[in-house]
Amino acid sequence: xxxxxxxxxxxxxxxxxxxxxxxxxxxxxxxxxxxxxxxxxxxxxxxxxxxxxxxxxxxxxxxxxxxxxxxxxxxxxxxxxxxxxxxxxxxxxxxxxxxxxxxxxxxxxxxxxxxxxx
Amino acid sequence: xxxxxxxxxxxxxxxxxxxxxxxxxxxxxxxxxxxxxxxxxxxxxxxxxxxxxxxxxxxxxxxxxxxxxxxxxxxxxxxxxxxxxxxxxxxxxxxxxxxxxxxxxxxxxxxxxxxxxxxxxxxxxxxxxxxxxxxxxxxxxxxxxxxxxxxxxxxxxxxxxxxxxxxxxxxxxxxxxxxxxxxxxxxxxxxxxxxxxxxxxxxxxxxxxxxxxxxxxxxxxxxxxxxxxxxxxxxxxxxxxxxxxxxxxxxxxxxxxxxxxxxxxxxxxxxxxxxxxxxxxxxxxxxxxxxxxxxxxxxxxxxxxxxxxxxxxxxxxxxxxxxxxxxxxxxxxxxxxxxxxxxxxxxxxxxxxxxxxxxxxxxxxxxxxxxxxxxxxxxxxxxxxxxxxxxxxxxxxxxxxxxxxxxxxxxxxxxxxxxxxxxxxxxxxxxxxxxxxxxxxxxxxxxxxxxxxxxxxxxxxxxxxxxxxxxxxxxxxxxxxxxxxxxxxxxxxxxxxxxxxxxxxxxxxxxxxxxxxxxxxxxxxxxxxxxxxxxxxxxxxxxxxxxxxxxxxxxxxxxxxxxxxxxxxxxxxxxxxxxxxxxxxxxxxxxxxxxxxxxxxxxxxxxxxxxxxxxxxxxxxxxxxxxxxxxxxxxxxxxxxxxxxxxxxxxxxxxxxxxxxxxxxxxxxxxxxxxx
Numbered sequence: 001x002x003x004x005x006x007x008x009x010x011x012x013x014x015x016x017x018x019x020x021x022x023x024x025x026x027x028x029x030x031x032x033x034x035x036x037x038x039x040x041x042x043x044x045x046x047x048x049x050x051x052x053x054x055x056x057x058x059x060x061x062x063x064x065x066x067x068x069x070x071x072x073x074x075x076x077x078x079x080x081x082x083x084x085x086x087x088x089x090x091x092x093x094x095x096x097x098x099x100x101x102x103x104x105x106x107x108x109x110x111x112x113x114x115x116x117x118x
Numbered sequence: 119x120x121x122x123x124x125x126x127x128x129x130x131x132x133x134x135x136x137x138x139x140x141x142x143x144x145x146x147x148x149x150x151x152x153x154x155x156x157x158x159x160x161x162x163x164x165x166x167x168x169x170x171x172x173x174x175x176x177x178x179x180x181x182x183x184x185x186x187x188x189x190x191x192x193x194x195x196x197x198x199x200x201x202x203x204x205x206x207x208x209x210x211x212x213x214x215x216x217x218x219x220x221x222x223x224x225x226x227x228x229x230x231x232x233x234x235x236x237x238x239x240x241x242x243x244x245x246x247x248x249x250x251x252x253x254x255x256x257x258x259x260x261x262x263x264x265x266x267x268x269x270x271x272x273x274x275x276x277x278x279x280x281x282x283x284x285x286x287x288x289x290x291x292x293x294x295x296x297x298x299x300x301x302x303x304x305x306x307x308x309x310x311x312x313x314x315x316x317x318x319x320x321x322x323x324x325x326x327x328x329x330x331x332x333x334x335x336x337x338x339x340x341x342x343x344x345x346x347x348x349x350x351x352x353x354x355x356x357x358x359x360x361x362x363x364x365x366x367x368x369x370x371x372x373x374x375x376x377x378x379x380x381x382x383x384x385x386x387x388x389x390x391x392x393x394x395x396x397x398x399x400x401x402x403x404x405x406x407x408x409x410x411x412x413x414x415x416x417x418x419x420x421x422x423x424x425x426x427x428x429x430x431x432x433x434x435x436x437x438x439x440x441x442x443x444x445x446x447x448x449x450x451x452x453x454x455x456x457x458x459x460x461x462x463x464x465x466x467x468x469x470x471x472x473x474x475x476x477x478x479x480x481x482x483x484x485x486x487x488x489x490x491x492x493x494x495x496x497x498x499x500x501x502x503x504x505x506x507x508x509x510x511x512x513x514x515x516x517x518x519x520x521x522x523x524x525x526x527x528x529x530x531x532x533x534x535x536x537x538x539x540x541x542x543x544x545x546x547x548x549x550x551x552x553x554x555x556x557x558x559x560x561x562x563x564x565x566x567x568x569x570x571x572x573x574x575x576x577x578x579x580x581x582x583x584x585x586x587x588x589x590x591x592x593x594x595x596x597x598x599x600x601x602x603x604x605x606x607x608x609x610x611x612x613x614x615x616x617x618x619x620x621x622x623x624x625x626x627x628x629x630x631x632x633x634x635x636x637x638x639x640x641x642x643x644x645x646x647x648x649x650x651x652x653x654x655x656x657x658x659x660x661x662x663x664x665x666x667x668x669x670x671x672x673x674x675x676x677x678x679x680x681x682x683x684x685x686x687x688x689x690x691x692x693x694x695x696x697x698x699x700x701x702x703x704x705x706x707x708x709x710x711x712x713x714x715x716x717x718x719x720x721x722x723x724x725x726x727x728x729x730x731x732x733x734x735x736x737x738x739x740x741x742x743x744x745x746x747x748x749x750x751x752x753x754x755x756x757x758x759x760x761x762x763x764x765x766x767x768x769x770x771x772x773x774x775x776x777x778x779x780x781x782x783x784x785x786x787x788x789x790x791x792x793x794x
Contacts, residue, residue, distance in 0.1 A: 018682060018751035020596060023603035040754050062592075064678060064755075065779040086592070105599040 005113045006033035012057040013038035014045040014071055015085065016064045023106060024058060024085070031109035040064070045071040049078070056116035057082035058107075061092065072097055083115045124148065125159055129183045132163050134197055143198050144176045154253040158262065165264070168244075171251070172215070173260040177201040188231060188244075188265065215248065218261050223249040228268060243272040289431050292320055296435060300442040307340055309446060313439040314342035317416060321428060324395075327415040328439065331403065336413050371429050372401040376421035398422040400429055402436045412440040469549075469570035472556065475527045475563045478503040492542025512537040512546065526553045526566050535573065548577040600681065601629070611742050628653070628688035632681050644680050646673045646722060650709055653684065653691040661700050670711035673722055676779055682747070682755050683775075689744030690726050690771065698769055699728035705768070713777070722775040728768040748773070 011033045015021040021038035028035050036054050039045035041063050049071075057075050059068045061084055068084075075082045076096075084093070084102045093100075101115045125132050141147040145155070155173055162169045162182050170181035179201045186193045189205075196204035202212065214224050226246040244265040251260040296316055303309045314326035325343040329336045374380045375398050377391045391397075398418040405411040414436035463470045463484040472482040480503060491498055498506040508516050515536035522532045531554035538547050550573045556565040604625050612618035631652055635644055650668060675683065699705030711724040745762055748771055752758040759774040 016755060017596065017600065018747075018754040019603040019607075019685075020599040021754070023599055023606060026603075026606055038754075040757075064757075086595075092588075105595045106602045 005109060006031040006117075008032070008034070009056060009117065010034045010036055010052065010054045011112075011116070012036040012045065012048060012054040012075075012080075012082075014040075014057065014063070014068055015060040016040045016062075017060075020060070020105060027107065027109045028112065031113065042066055042068060042070050046074060049074055053078055054080055056080060058085045058103075058112065058116075059083070060105075061086045069094060069097070072100070081116050083112070124156070125163055127163050129163060131181065131183050131186055131197075134194060135159065135163075135180065138198055140198065143178055144174055145178055145198075152253060152259075154251065154259065158251050158260065162262075168265040168267070170263045171260055172201045172263070173251075177215070177261070179204050185265070188242075215261060218248045218250050219258055221250055221258060223247070228272065231265070242267055242269045244268060285427055289427060289434070292316075292431070293434055293438065296438060297442075300439065303442075304446055304449075306443040306446050309439060309442050310340040311342060313414075313435055314340055317414075317432065317435050318342045318344070321416060321431070323416050323422075324419040325415075325417040327413075327417075328436075329413045329415070331405070331411045331413060370402070371433055372399075373424050373429055374399050375423050378421075395419050398424070400424055400432050402433045404436055404440050412436060412443070414439070466569075468572075470568070471570075472565055472567050473503070475555070475566050478507065478523070481565065490540050490542055494541040498541070510538045510541055512539060522553060523566075526555055527563055529555050529557075529563055531555065546574075547572055548574045597629075597633070601626070604629070604685075607743060607746075624692060625685070625688065628656070628684060629681070631656070632684040635684075636677055636680060639677055639680075643674045644677065646670065646675050646683075646711055646724065649675070649680065649684055649687055653687045656688075657691055657695055657700070661695055665700065665705060666707045666709070668709045670709075670724070671713070673711065673713055673777070675722070675775075675777070678779065679756050679775065682751055686744070686747040686752055686773075689747055690769075693744050694728055694769075699730060702730060705730050714774075716774060716776070720777045722773075722777055724773045724775070726769070726771040726773075728770075730766075730768045 006028060009032075011028050013021060013024050013028070013035055015024060015038055018040075021040070025035050025038055036052060037045065037048050039048050045059075045068070057071075057080055059071055059075075059082055061068050072082065072084075082100065084097075084100055085105050085107060086102060093102075103111055103115055123136075125135055136148075138148075140151075145151065155171075158171050158173075159180060162171055162180065165182055166184060168182065168185035168188050170179060170185050172179055177200050179196055179199060181189070181193075181197065189196055192205060201215075202208055208215075214226070218224055224247065226248070229244050229246050231242050231244045244267050246263065246265045248261050248263045250258045251262050253259045296313060299312050299316065300309050303312060310328035314328055317323075318326040325341065327338055327341040329338045331337075374383070377383055377388050377397055377399075383391070391399075394417075396417045396419065398421050400416045402414045403411060404413070414432060416432050463482070466484055467486060469487040469490065470482075470484045471480055471487055473480055480499065488495060498509075508519065511519050518534070519536055522534050526532050531552065533550065533552045535548060535550045538549055539545070540547055549570045551568055551570040553566060553568045555563040556567050558564050605622060608618055608622045608625060612621060632649075635648070635652065647668070647670060654662060654666060654668070694700045694705075694707055699707045706729045708727045709724070710727075711722055713720055714723050715721070745764075748760050748762045752760050752773060752775070757776055761770070761772045763770040
């Protein structure tokens with residue numbers, strides 16, 4: 001195993017599918033990150049942000065039919081870098097987020113690290 | 119010669135010249151006059167035509183009796199005076215008279231002259247001429263002038279001109295009557311028959327026929343004849359024409375006054391004409407091209423000296439009739455074509471219109487166009503045409519539409535897509551329009567046309583396809599993540615490779631079963647009962663016999679919940695077989711569910727109860743993954759409330775699953791139920 005790429009980084013995971021969330025959590029933890037969440041919904045994610053401001057975040061866009069954009073707005077306001085983890089087409093993403101990087105699931109930790117902190 | 123005796127003669131002017139005091143004039147006493155003057159005076163006095171002499175440099179005037187009558191009031195004082203004093207109107211003649219004095223003879227031609235004969239002034243016509251008079255030495259000493267009255271002749275000429283004018287007026291009047299008669303007719307044959315009858319009656323001939331030249335032959339179309347005329351059928355045109363066709367086609371008209379004396383007619387042709395009782399005829403051919411056109415025949419049973427005006431009239435009639443027939447045919451062809459266009463356009467399910475290119479006023483619309491406006495039609499058609507058009511287009515697409523119209527009006531056909539709000543029902547429709555210039559003969563664009571096809575369904579289908587592809591993409595990527603997660607989890611909880619292989623196989627098979635359920639879910643909605651049965655069916659039949667009780671109503675579950683629910687049920691079923699109720703002979707499994715309202719939202723309440731039976735040895739229970747799915751994954755992913763109680767007696771597992779998703783609950787403006 002390589003040296004932890006994400007050591008001491010606190011990363012918020014927002015993903016409604018438990019299994020996918022666990023996979024991301026595992027990937028992050030293996031890379032040395034401290035995971036905040038995972039949060040399955042907007043409200044839970046916003047709650048988590050009130051507790052602690054992370055160093056970065058991974059957002060699934062569709063959370064059980066609810067869009068994750070309020071979380072993205074909050075992260076932008078806080079200046080926290082984040083990526084969209086999604087298979088979604090670019091056209092559902094509002095224009096204000098066009099600069100946000102998107103990673104297709106499943107993701108490798110190198111990918112996450114490069115996208116968030118590269 | 120006696121003074122008193124010369125000049126001789128008894129006329130008034132002879133007397134006056136004899137007794138005039140010539141000594142006081144430049145001519146001097148009459149006895150001293152040169153012979154040349156005397157001779158001229160004698161000839162003048164003897165002339166029955168008006169004649170006069172101007173003598174010497176002073177142009178002293180002398181004239182005869184006939185001329186005196188022409189002078190009217192100027193006579194007798196004009197005698198013996200310089201001509202320009204005596205006849206003031208003569209001043210305009212001076213240049214001409216000067217030329218005569220240099221030796222030229224001049225004919226003035228017809229002149230209108232005012233006379234004062236019989237005390238009343240009147241105008242007459244006279245032909246006048248002037249010529250020089252030379253003396254014995256050849257020197258020009260005077261002018262000889264003579265007039266010939268031509269009034270009667272002039273009057274005859276004028277009458278002839280007036281007669282000709284009357285004739286041409288009569289011809290014009292006839293042609294006007296013909297035009298009026300033809301105008302009200304629509305049928306070519308009726309026009310031809312009318313023309314034949316009118317000419318026949320007007321010229322009082324025996325027969326008139328109208329035929330058409332087609333392929334070099336003359337086909338009779340209609341004939342008019344007097345009662346005593348021979349039947350038309352017997353007079354065949356074409357090969358049997360009375361003159362050679364070449365003659366006929368060559369000139370403006372064939373005019374035959376008497377067939378017996380016309381050199382161009384062969385005896386056989388004469389024979390045929392005699393048989394048809396034709397003694398004289400006029401034929402006119404109007405050629406459009408070498409082998410097509412019209413012919414018009416006028417025939418007389420007796421020889422007839424045709425007047426030039428009659429020939430001209432017949433030619434005029436032929437031209438007018440031919441033109442009217444052509445117009446009628448063109449009109450009929452146009453009506454036919456118009457009718458075809460209308461049937462075409464009215465059968466179309468696409469909107470079809472024609473607009474004036476300048477005003478954009480609608481000139482044609484088909485029924486589909488009309489019905490799209492419903493009861494707003496009258497207001498639209500009465501209002502500003504451009505506004506009426508733009509108003510139905512959604513605001514975002516209006517500017518683009520205006521640009522397109524401008525290009526079409528300048529001659530460029532365009533196809534473009536835009537949205538309209540259909541006035542009759544307010545529905546927003548996508549339209550693909552082809553708008554094109556309708557050119558006139560000069561290549562200008564007086565009109566534009568449009569064909570508009572409703573592509574709303576097409577657009578919706580394309581959008582649906584797009585979202586389906588996106589959805590498929592999303593699902594596939596998600597599934598890959600799920601598979602990766604399951605593999606990692608299974609790897610972490612398997613004691614050896616065999617255990618891993620068995621479990622991963624079973625889990626992936628369960629996952630694939632649920633995928634096939636999902637792919638059919640459009641046609642066959644997924645119920646909780648189907649999911650339960652699917653997992654039980656995957657077990658060995660013998661294991662299930664009489665030990666499993668399943669009961670509950672048909673409850674549909676959302677597709678997004680199916681995957682994780684199936685995995686949880688799969689773990690429950692597998693564990694039951696390996697370690698639980700189905701691993702022993704006495705064990706029993708009860709699966710029940712019903713729907714209940716929890717905090718105002720319908721929830722599915724499912725219980726999975728295993729009883730091991732008494733005195734059965736318990737294998738070491740390894741239910742880690744199933745338990746994790748029940749206790750953590752379902753609450754996390756589905757917002758479910760779950761309980762998982764495992765003890766000596768068996769397993770009691772309950773799942774309370776909200777049937778509506780987060781989004782639906784949010785939409786109900788309710789705070790979502792809080793998770794434990």
